[in-house]
Amino acid sequence: MKYLYNIITIFVLIGFVSCRKDFDFETSSGTDLRFSRDTVYLDTIFTNIGSSTYTLKVYNSTNKDIKIPTLKLAKGENSNFRLMVDGVAGKVFNNVELLAKDSMFIFVETTVDIHSLSNQKEYLYTDQIQFTSGTNSQKVELVTLVKDAIFLYPQKFADGTKETLPLDGEEIEGFFLDENDPVNENELIWTDDKPYVIYGYAAVPPNKTLEIEAGAQIHFHDNSGLLVANNGNINAVGTIQNPIIFQGDRLEPSFENTPGQWGAIWLTVGSSGNFENAIIKNATIGLLINKNQGTVNLHNLQVYNASDFGILGRVGKIRGTNVVTNNCGQAGLGCTFGGNYHFIQSTFANYWNKPNQTSVVIDNYDGTPEFAIEQALFQNCIIYGSSSESLIMNKQGSNNNFNIKFDNSLIKFTDYSNQVFGNFPYDFNNSTYFSNCLIARTPQQYRPYFKNTNKNEMMITDKAVDIIGIGNLIFAQQVPFDLLGNSRLSSPDLGAYQNIPESQ
Structure with a gap:
């Protein structure tokens, strides 16, 4: 009876609940x-x-x-x-x-x-x-x-495969730009008329030049980029008012400063290039220059938020003026496997929020003449960041294969334990290699007081009293205007910018 009573009770409760108005x-x-x-x-x-x-x-x-x-x-x-x-x-x-x-x-x-x-x-x-x-x-x-946009992408074939390009013995998804494309017409001239959206790697063919005009906006999809083939050339010339911008294709504000959204601008062996008044951001490697032909000229170039290197030279030949880097996973600038590098009035900063990063790396691989640092010359530059050592140099073999010179430059290098301080190539008191340089051995010494490192605003403010106006005028005359167009001929500062009042 008790069992039957329980069953009846359950059914009564179910009936009651089913009739509830709520x-x-x-x-x-x-x-x-x-x-x-x-x-x-x-x-x-x-x-x-x-x-x-x-x-x-x-x-x-x-x-x-x-x-x-x-x-x-x-x-x-x-x-x-x-x-x-x-x-x-x-x-x-x-x-x-x-x-x-x-x-x-x-x-x-x-x-x-x-x-x-x-x-x-x-x-x-x-x-x-x-x-x-x-x-x-x-x-x-x-x-x-x-x-609206111009979309550039590899051809898709009937079997489902896509067009590829040979690179370093491998095939990557990509295509050569065509000056007689049936849809886009001349793909070797990029204007500011519409943004460009690139899927895969767009490549400049051998013996051709890609002209990128002022104000052009280039957006790369994930795992995409731009290649310049052997004997190919890229000429990207913007203005201060209308710079050329290379970035990812995610337009949401949350992706504004997200690193690693696309691959790289890659100047392959034998190529050449010129970048002026341009911004490269959110890549894996912003600009990769590999055993180029002639000298790649960089002027008023900003490279930010690269998950690996901002600018990476491999046996590169680069001349840079008013170059700025920040927020890069390994380094803002890499002068690797030897090469010839000359930078004037440039700011190589790195405030990447993880350890094991630096601002500038210089190495000569195994020390053989093939990979010699023929020249690594920095004049009126700032090399600074959140890490203890903002300059890392890996020298192998003879000192003759590692020709470095820093003139009138600020370098952050704490080395609290004095493990390498004073030894080549870190013998900062040797004027043969470091002439009239400021070596910041503590985080408070010779601080540049950048305007806002989180927003990549790398102008030194008027709080940086230790470094304002100490630039060498002879070097400054080679780059008479800073990245914003301000004259530096009367009292030049170090780096790519003349200082600004802190309130601006």
């Missing part, structure tokens, strides 16, 4: 809902490229369980936005239930073909999420900016 959903009145935002701004996207996913949180602010008769995009099935509501994808939803004092997430994405909407280079695409109940309605606005 499991009945009332129709939303049109004022019951609150939203985490009244407008969802999806960040800028390129035409036909999907956005990231954005979140809207919807709250039932009442003490009753409600049912939303219709939740939809105002443009319905024709909308270029997409929704995910309670795990279901769609654009129109009926009878969406929401418990009292509960909330739900709506996920929003979009892909827009700008050519179906406008002949403009940019188009502000909008819609609404509408929550309707009879004559009552609540809404959340949706907004995204769509940019």
Whole structure:
């Protein structure tokens, strides 16, 4: 009997619960809902490229369980936005239930073909999420900016494979730029008319020159980059007002300073190049120069947020003026496997937030003449960062294969234990190698007081009283204007910038 009584009790309870009114959903009145935002701004996207996913949180602010008769995009099935509501994808939803004092997430994405909407280079695409109940309605606005672009990518073949390029004995996904392309016409001239979005590695063919004009915006997808073949050339010349910018293709603000989003600009063996008034950011290696032909000239070049090296020379020949680096996983500048390097009025900083990084690395590989440092000359430069030693030099073999000279430059090198201080190539008191240099042996000594290292604003401020105005005028005359166009002929500072008031 006791067993039978328990069964009857359970059924009575089930019947009671099934009759409870708090499991009945009332129709939303049109004022019951609150939203985490009244407008969802999806960040800028390129035409036909999907956005990231954005979140809207919807709250039932009442003490009753409600049912939303219709939740939809105002443009319905024709909308270029997409929704995910309670795990279901769609654009129109009926009878969406929401418990009292509960909330739900709506996920929003979009892909827009700008050519179906406008002949403009940019188009502000909008819609609404509408929550309707009879004559009552609540809404959340949706907004995204769509940019037109020129897309460059390897050809895809019938068997599903893609076009490749030979590189160092391997094949990488890529293609040669074509001056008679049937779609893009001359791909060896890049202008500021539209942004360029590159998939795979775009390559400058042998004996051809890629001309990049002022204001051009180049965006690289993941595992993409730019190659210059043997006897090929790149000539990227911007202006101070309209620099050329190389960066990743993620346009969300959260990716603004994210390192390692794309591969590298790679000048392969026998190539040549010129970069002036350009910014390279968020790469794995910003600029890789490998046994180039002639000298690669860098002027007013900024390289930031490289997950490996900002500028990496391998048996390179580089002359740089007003060059700035910061926030690089290994080093801002690598002069490796020997080569010939000359930098004037440049700032090699590194405030990467992890250890085992530095600002400048110099090495001659195994010390043989093939890999000799023919010259590593730094004049009126700043070599500084968050690590203890901002200059790392690995010398092998004879000193004759390691020709270094630092003139009127600031170098941070603490070496608290004096393990290498005073020994070649770190004999900082030897004027043959270090002439009129400031060696910061503590974090407080000769601080440059950069404006904002987190934002890559590497101007020295007026707090840097120990280093203001101590640049050598003879070196400064070779680079009479700083990276911002300010004259340095009257009282030159070290580095790529003349100092600025701290308040600016």
